[in-house]
Amino acid sequence: MQISQKQGNEDFAMMLNAYDCPAILVTPQYQILASNQHYLESYGKIDTSKPAYCFKVSHNNDCPCEQAGEPCPLSAAYASGKKERVLHIHHSPRGKEHIDIEILPILNDKREITFFVELLKSVTLANPKIGNNEMVGTSPAFNQLVENITRVAPTEASVLLVGETGTGKEVAASAVHLASNRKDHPMVILECSGLTETLFESELFGHIKGAFTGALYNKQGLVEVAHGGTLFLDEIGDVPYELQIKLLRLIETGTYRPVGGKETRRSDFRLICATHQDILAMVERGEFRRDLYYRINVFPIHIPSLKERKQDIALLTRTLLQRIDQSGQYSVTDCAINLLKKHDFMGNIRELRNILSRALVLSNTPIIDRHVIKTCLEIDRKTRGDSGTTTDLKKNELNYLKHLIDSVDGDKDKAAALAGISTRSLYRKIQ
Numbered sequence: 001m002q003i004s005q006k007q008g009n010e011d012f013a014m015m016l017n018a019y020d021c022p023a024i025l026v027t028p029q030y031q032i033l034a035s036n037q038h039y040l041e042s043y044g045k046i047d048t049s050k051p052a053y054c055f056k057v058s059h060n061n062d063c064p065c066e067q068a069g070e071p072c073p074l075s076a077a078y079a080s081g082k083k084e085r086v087l088h089i090h091h092s093p094r095g096k097e098h099i100d101i102e103i104l105p106i107l108n109d110k111r112e113i114t115f116f117v118e119l120l121k122s123v124t125l126a127n128p129k130i131g132n133n134e135m136v137g138t139s140p141a142f143n144q145l146v147e148n149i150t151r152v153a154p155t156e157a158s159v160l161l162v163g164e165t166g167t168g169k170e171v172a173a174s175a176v177h178l179a180s181n182r183k184d185h186p187m188v189i190l191e192c193s194g195l196t197e198t199l200f201e202s203e204l205f206g207h208i209k210g211a212f213t214g215a216l217y218n219k220q221g222l223v224e225v226a227h228g229g230t231l232f233l234d235e236i237g238d239v240p241y242e243l244q245i246k247l248l249r250l251i252e253t254g255t256y257r258p259v260g261g262k263e264t265r266r267s268d269f270r271l272i273c274a275t276h277q278d279i280l281a282m283v284e285r286g287e288f289r290r291d292l293y294y295r296i297n298v299f300p301i302h303i304p305s306l307k308e309r310k311q312d313i314a315l316l317t318r319t320l321l322q323r324i325d326q327s328g329q330y331s332v333t334d335c336a337i338n339l340l341k342k343h344d345f346m347g348n349i350r351e352l353r354n355i356l357s358r359a360l361v362l363s364n365t366p367i368i369d370r371h372v373i374k375t376c377l378e379i380d381r382k383t384r385g386d387s388g389t390t391t392d393l394k395k396n397e398l399n400y401l402k403h404l405i406d407s408v409d410g411d412k413d414k415a416a417a418l419a420g421i422s423t424r425s426l427y428r429k430i431q
């Protein structure tokens with residue numbers, strides 16, 4: 001424990017050691033008076049020979065956070081007189097980190113706020129720098145997403161993840177699961193698009209041998225596998241109307257019956273659903289059951305599109321590049337990043353990843369420059385059919401595809417996947 005000698009607030013400082021996370025005692029003027037042992041272990045000693053301010057220590061700023069454009073939990077707690085919670089990115093000996101901050105005002109007998117206790121919990125599900133975490137980002141939209149996940153994960157609330165295609169809904173679902181108390185049990189995923197009634201039921205509830213033609217053995221349903229863990233229903237908006245009642249029953253009662261089975265079984269799972277559709281509009285059009293909507297929409301989380309988090313494009317690009325090619329030999333120029341920032345990513349992070357996979361194939365050097373990115377983007381425009389139809393582009397595209405096929409030893413399925421087109425389109429383009 002560390003205490004600022006001048007202030008002599010030893011009693012309060014002793015109290016900090018009761019917290020099982022890093023904690024500091026701060027004045028309403030942002031001055032840190034004391035820190036506990038966890039703080040010392042995580043962030044090191046604070047130099048208290050001169051006044052130490054939280055905005056300087058945690059952010060290396062010369063002014064309070066709100067003056068630097070970030071929400072300040074201390075000012076919020078000062079205004080509300082109540083506990084406040086916010087997600088910040090702090091500088092620590094480990095570099096930048098997402099921190100879940102809780103701040104509690106301490107009042108004197110005249111009910112004036114004299115101090116704040118600030119608790120700092122490291123958020124490991126996200127990363128503000130290139131790293132192994134699935135989720136990287138520093139933009140306000142991303143931080144809001146991380147804050148929502150951090151808040152809801154330890155509860156049992158059903159989560160509805162709403163976002164455009166390729167924004168990271170599955171990654172977010174996995175983050176909720178891994179930050180929950182169910183993390184040691186499985187997270188089971190059911191992709192709901194294109195399922196027939198029989199397939200949906202037998203996938204979800206399992207079936208008994210002989211239940212229908214082709215049911216040659218007993219099959220465990222995903223609901224049973226998810227027991228104790230999380231059930232993730234991707235593209236929930238694609239569940240046909242007639243099947244929604246079966247899903248509702250499962251969610252309401254936690255019970256189900258395998259296809260062809262007589263006895264009712266029970267499963268204890270946490271539900272996460274995802275969709276790119278406006279489910280409420282579907283309810284209004286009579287395409288989605290209202291009762292089911294209210295069951296799945298307990299805690300909705302908006303997953304931001306890349307358009308909403310343009311400031312993350314550089315970090316995402318460098319992270320994805322490292323993930324695609326683990327040798328670490330590739331780098332990307334700032335001009336190339338600027339070009340990517342101007343692109344309209346309809347397929348969001350997945351599209352960015354595809355473009356970078358192509359760039360690795362097309363680039364003759366380990367430095368991905370503006371020209372390579374430009375070619376990759378033009379190919380995309382061309383396949384969407386909204387670019388100028390120059391023969392050059394056609395030639396470029398053909399060269400690119402041939403190059404791509406060679407690079408994967410003639411495997412056309414792989415080449416098509418890298419190009420982000422179907423194998424059939426690939427054959428059509430190279431014939």
Ligand SMILES: Nc1ncnc2c1ncn2[C@@H]1O[C@H](COP(=O)(O)OP(=O)(O)OP(=O)(O)O)[C@@H](O)[C@H]1O
Binds near residue numbers: 135319
């Ligand atoms: N915050 C993030 N940081 C780094 N990579 C991410 C992030 N979010 C998503 N990704 C990557 O983006 C790609 C798309 O993510 P994901 O499959 O979760 O999207 P989705 O929204 O579920 O897509 P769909 O709507 O098609 O099902 C994946 O390669 C994933 O690893």
